[in-house]
Amino acid sequence: xxxxxxxxxxxxxxxxxxxxxxxxxxxxxxxxxxxxxxxxxxxxxxxxxxxxxxxxxxxxxxxxxxxxxxxxxxxxxxxxxxxxxxxxxxxxxxxxxxxxxxxxxxxxxxxxxxxxxxxxxxxxxxxxxxxxxxxxxxxxxxxxxxxxxxxxxxxxxxxxxxxxxxxxxxxxxxxxxxxxxxxxxxxxxxxxxxxxxxxxxxxxxxxxxxxxxxxxxxxxxxxxxxxxxxxxxxxxxxxxxxxxxxxxxxxxxxxxxxxxxxxxxxxxxxxxxxxxxxxxx
Numbered sequence: 001x002x003x004x005x006x007x008x009x010x011x012x013x014x015x016x017x018x019x020x021x022x023x024x025x026x027x028x029x030x031x032x033x034x035x036x037x038x039x040x041x042x043x044x045x046x047x048x049x050x051x052x053x054x055x056x057x058x059x060x061x062x063x064x065x066x067x068x069x070x071x072x073x074x075x076x077x078x079x080x081x082x083x084x085x086x087x088x089x090x091x092x093x094x095x096x097x098x099x100x101x102x103x104x105x106x107x108x109x110x111x112x113x114x115x116x117x118x119x120x121x122x123x124x125x126x127x128x129x130x131x132x133x134x135x136x137x138x139x140x141x142x143x144x145x146x147x148x149x150x151x152x153x154x155x156x157x158x159x160x161x162x163x164x165x166x167x168x169x170x171x172x173x174x175x176x177x178x179x180x181x182x183x184x185x186x187x188x189x190x191x192x193x194x195x196x197x198x199x200x201x202x203x204x205x206x207x208x209x210x211x212x213x214x215x216x217x218x219x220x221x222x223x224x225x226x227x228x229x230x231x232x233x234x235x236x237x238x239x240x241x242x243x244x245x246x247x248x249x250x251x252x253x254x255x256x257x258x259x260x261x262x263x264x265x266x267x268x269x270x271x272x273x274x275x276x277x278x279x280x281x
Contacts, residue, residue, distance in 0.1 A: 027161065030098035031068045032080075032087040037061040047161075062096040112159055129158065131166065140170035151190040152177035169194035188253065193229040195253050203245070206252050210242050225257040236261070 024030040025044035033042040036049050036057045043049040046057040065087065066073045072082040078091035078098070088098030092106050095113045103116035107130050109123045114130050121130045124139075129146035131139065146158040150173055157164050157172050165178035171191050173181070181187075181196070189196050214220065222239040226246065233248035239260055243252040 024098075028088075028098060029100040030088045031085050032065040032098060033068065034062050034076075034096065035064040035066065035073065037063060042066055059095050059097070065096075065098075110158070115163070127170075129164070135166060139166055140168065142170035145170060145172050148172070150174045150177055152181065167194070167196050168198075188229065193253070193255075195230050195251065199251065199253065203250055203252050206243055207245075210240050210245075213240075213242060215240055219260075222260045224260055226254040227257050229253045229255060 025048050027045050027047045030044065033044055034046065034049070034057070035042055036046075036053075038055055038057055038061075039053060041049070041053075043052070043057070046059050049057040062076055064073055065076050067080040067083060067085060067087070069085045070080060070083040072080060074081050076093070076096050078088065079086050089101040090099050090104045091097065092104070092113050094106055097104070097113050103118075104113050105116045105118040106113045107123055109125070109128070110130055114121065120133055122133055122136055123130050124135075124141060126141040126143050127139075127146065128144045146164065148157065148171075149155060150157050150160075151171070152173055155174070157174065160174060162174045162176050164172045165175045166172060167178075167189050169189050169192050171189050173190075178196070181190075187196055187199060187202075188194065215222070219239060223236050224239045224244060226235050226237055226244045227233075228235065228246035228249060228251055230251040230253050231246060231249040233246055234257070235247045235254075237244050237247055237254075244254050244256065245252055246254050
């Protein structure tokens with residue numbers, strides 16, 4: 001039998017699906033093929049199937065698998081009934097997931113298998129997904145947040161094989177999308193514009209840069225209304241081309257609300273002179 005190095009490898013003329021090797025495919029390590037309940041074709045995994053067909057395989061409806069060693073078609077189970085080869089170190093008889101041992105566990109509330117170990121994760125009922133135990137009582141809940149697509153790639157998060165990154169605002173991104181976002185210099189949540197991580201060090205650096213870069217004389221007294229994307233405060237602050245700092249939380253993650261409010265220097269000078277004469281008088 002030809003060896004498949006990935007899910008788009010050679011197809012069997014007899015079965016119409018992917019040819020498997022003991023190594024499985026690029027997605028999973030397994031020694032069997034799934035018989036798709038939708039079209040009856042044999043594929044290494046549902047992802048291989050979905051990449052080739054114009055429909056999706058329902059993993060929960062899989063009833064039969066074919067052994068990659070002896071080619072026996074049989075009921076879905078962890079060990080071949082004919083040659084006794086193990087189809088996967090891990091097997092879930094609900095998701096019909098075969099793979100090498102990654103400390104997986106099936107979460108009944110998520111409805112799918114997660115990579116564990118189980119004791120390091122908990123299911124958040126409001127967010128409706130499994131999160132690291134370090135986030136228990138330490139994250140902002142957004143109801144059914146994992147049922148939304150990743151706002152960067154617009155792909156599913158809940159059933160994705162890529163783990164999710166929980167942002168301080170409670171929204172989720174694929175970890176790979178989050179890493180790409182950091183590399184491009186973006187630091188805001190694509191959905192709500194809240195800072196995607198602790199920016200205090202960066203804000204301190206901006207304080208120094210602004211202190212070393214005074215505005216031209218005609219703009220030194222200009223102010224502007226801003227809205228803070230981090231604390232939602234509305235402030236009147238000094239205008240600077242490098243950034244406007246929220247007077248409430250100290251963030252530079254702000255948006256200008258309207259034009260510059262500028263007091264002409266002649267008025268400032270006359271007001272100062274008048275106040276001085278009143279003080280002397």
